[in-house]
Amino acid sequence: MNGDVKVTEDEIAEGLGRLGLDSTSSVLVHASLRSFGRVAGGAEAVCRALVGTCGTVMMISGTWDLTGVPAPPGLVRPHNAYYNADTWAAFDDALESAVPFMSDLPVDRWLGRVSETLRLSFAHERSTHPLFSFLAVGTHARQLIEAQRLEWPLGPIDALAELGGHVLLLGVDHTSNTTIHLAEQHLGRSRFYRYAKVAPGAWAELPNVSGESHRFDEIEPELRPVTTEVRIGDCRARLIAVEDVLTCATRLIVNDPAALLCSDADCRCGAALQQRLATLT
Template sequence: MDQPVPHTVQSLRSDLRALGVRSGDVVLFHSSTRSLGFVVGGTQAMVQALLDVIGPEGTVVVPTHTPDNSDPAGWRNPPVPEEWWPAIREQTPGFDPSRTPSRWMGVMAETVRTWPGALRSDHPRLSFAALGAHAADITGTHQLDDALGERSPLGAVYRLDGKVLLLGCGHDSNTSLHLAEWRQKSPPRGVTGASIRQPDGTSRWTTWTDVMEKEDDFEQLGAAFEAAVGPSIGQVGGATTRLMSQRALVDFATAWMAVHRPVV
């Protein structure tokens, strides 16, 4: 039996172009590295291929969230004893865009975050990193109490008419759907908190009120979007990959949520 040919920067570039990624694109990138198969050069090669295709006028954006920097009272997977909560709030090192690694976002997001020239927004729980021509515009203003709304990197990608690239992952990882949540007439809000690094190097626990994220219907929403609009679907390396207009996605999701999510 013939052995499969390994994927390379050159073959990944061809796959991305065939899918519809173009020079100058702003691409919000979500990925499952394992789905790619064997890539010569690993995640570095995948990021390089994407940067080559979008070129110097393009921008790649990734979520670099830190969900562990949050109020332990809300932790469920797993929960921690209530008597630990004060120590966690008081002793968690404050978020610093240049120091704090992302958590559970995958090695591809970390590769972009640490790539030379990458910029990162300063939200202590829901930051994004960007690399390319529009990186400063996307990451420069990230409102603490508008984490995934208009004044977030998601809102900036929408204004730039960016694209969403889901490489080997589904709509449950499609962060842009949260922008539709923030656009609902009366989305549920709650108090949240995180530790933030201060200019003098100390850490301070900070609380604020924002929209509460909800993701349990994202796969259903994504299936409805695909049936109605139809993203570009193809193979990038070994991964089934979806490419779609973020504006089309968010506009569809905003209307869908208004119908399918009851107002509380």
């Protein structure tokens, strides 16, 4: 029976303990279920191990795929790297097929099974940003979730830093590390306007939505000295203080406005760079 099971909930909890996590810990988790190999009990076992070990567990629970819409015709923001609907008819069609944010919308698939499972199976707090909500369980859940504002979606990560919290990467690299975006945004970079359906027939413009992260793993050597790492099954589990991520990313960007961005003219990285440069003039 279960001959092919590689990892159990207890083994995941034990691995989290080896990282130094306990009931006083608050973590922002970015997780790949597949990275563990086969987990007995699947995503629920991963969530139970996290919630059972840590005092507070936070994840991103964005709903962009359902709630997002194009920019309306003619609404152009500088260095925004986004597309407009060609006509108001096309915009109205997009708005019609989008879904307004509600607190029971599923988490976008590309954010992984673990976050959606935390939403479905655990009592949680969830913020109400129409594109980029957060989900949290445990001691400081409410405090973290209440730190999000419509105009400052990454506020919960600011609050997590104040709590002395950590980023926990479970089988993903820094391209999933949203905290790097917060460092960028503090420096005026990666602050995009995006658009969402907020009620039947109604849309909103949302500022300070973060952009591209495909080069973020270049931060890895810089963070290695402050990273704790263990193996849990096949999963490379890494823990870094939020404050250390912010300090390191800030240093890189202050030294080089183009740090952690690509130079492809068609990529959103270019618009993010222009935003940063505009703060320096």
